[in-house]
Amino acid sequence: MALKSTLRDRRRLQTLREIQRAALSLALRHGYDAVTTEMIAAQAGISQRTFFNYYLNKDAAIVGEAPCFDEETVAWFRASSGPLLADLLQALRQLLAGSELDRGTSQLIDRLLDTAPDLLPIFYGSLRRLRDQIAALAVTRLGEDARRDAELLAEAIAHALGDTFRIWANDDTMPADRIVDVARAKLQVLHGLLAQV
């Protein structure tokens, strides 16, 4: 039952995207605060009540659903014995390869963030799910005692990845499979900045 099969599921995915596109275009046109959930629902052709069946709140509709490790990747990670960071980045590569990224939507998000920097917390907050998953993977290596360290590492990785997403959205020549590499370069810079400790 892992694969989405039915018409129902395909429609659900389509509606999710339609709502997000409606939310983004309205926010770009009128500003985030001026957009109401009722406007988004109307634009997406659904009722306000149904809007809340799809997204928990207005913020979630803007950023969409975050990607998520599949069991296969988790299993690979647990089996591998390479260096922690290299394995985490490899897991992220698989994650991104699996999820079909929509550069158009990412561009809209990026433009919105440019005009409304106060939305940045919402955007980076949407990476929380991913961050928690990275942290969970890291904990399997470092042990439960090092959970806080794992979370700190995961935070840095997720942040670097978020930055890279925005670069990718605005650079049509950059292929999606280079995202993790660029993020790794950012982590290298961070490593250098921390060297003086």
Next chain:
Amino acid sequence: MALKSTLRDRRRLQTLREIQRAALSLALRHGYDAVTTEMIAAQAGISQRTFFNYYLNKDAAIVGEAPCFDEETVAWFRASSGPLLADLLQALRQLLAGSELDRGTSQLIDRLLDTAPDLLPIFYGSLRRLRDQIAALAVTRLGEDARRDAELLAEAIAHALGDTFRIWANDDTMPADRIVDVARAKLQVLHGLLAQV
């Protein structure tokens, strides 16, 4: 006009704290979601309307006002030419020395976070102001081109500091002036984890 002097300002500070204490104790007793702004206002002896004159929203009342670099510290940082990270940590030391930390309140926050982990984003979000200030300081050294790197570094520092706050809240034997040192140790660990890049 830098020093708060008048009765009015002292009362304001007192009310700010009273509201926060009310919010925290109510949240610990009934759970965050079950607490309304009206309840907090009643407990603090003010009207609901006045509550919103003090805090922008319910979240802000829980975490209280974040500390903030004073001009003196900023001036020192800009004049200094030591290693970036060392200077940032030194600035944070001055910041913490200036702000009178209330371990009791921090303990309440920590206990609340234990019972309601979904409040963690609110807590770490409250460090955003501090993170932005750290990033701004770092940008004066690294240059505007490296803003994203500065922000990534600031994020890591703020996160480590937040973790350390929780440790400090629960360890009565730990003096406040060791907070930055422990945070630095956490950053050292992060540096080690990033070494494999």
Next chain:
DNA sequence: GCACATCAATGCATAGTGTGCAATATTTGC
């Protein structure tokens, strides 16, 4: 100390968010 400016506290009205519930429509499995 008095008069006046300034700012704080409050009530009231209102827009918007988000949830529970029940009724209705649609999809799916058989």
Next chain:
DNA sequence: GCAAATATTGCACACTATGCATTGATGTGC
């Protein structure tokens, strides 16, 4: 096709948050 499962919707409601006008307390200049 039929019945079970699930989705959509309307409605009512509690709560958050803001604007505005009023009243009262505080600060300042004289």
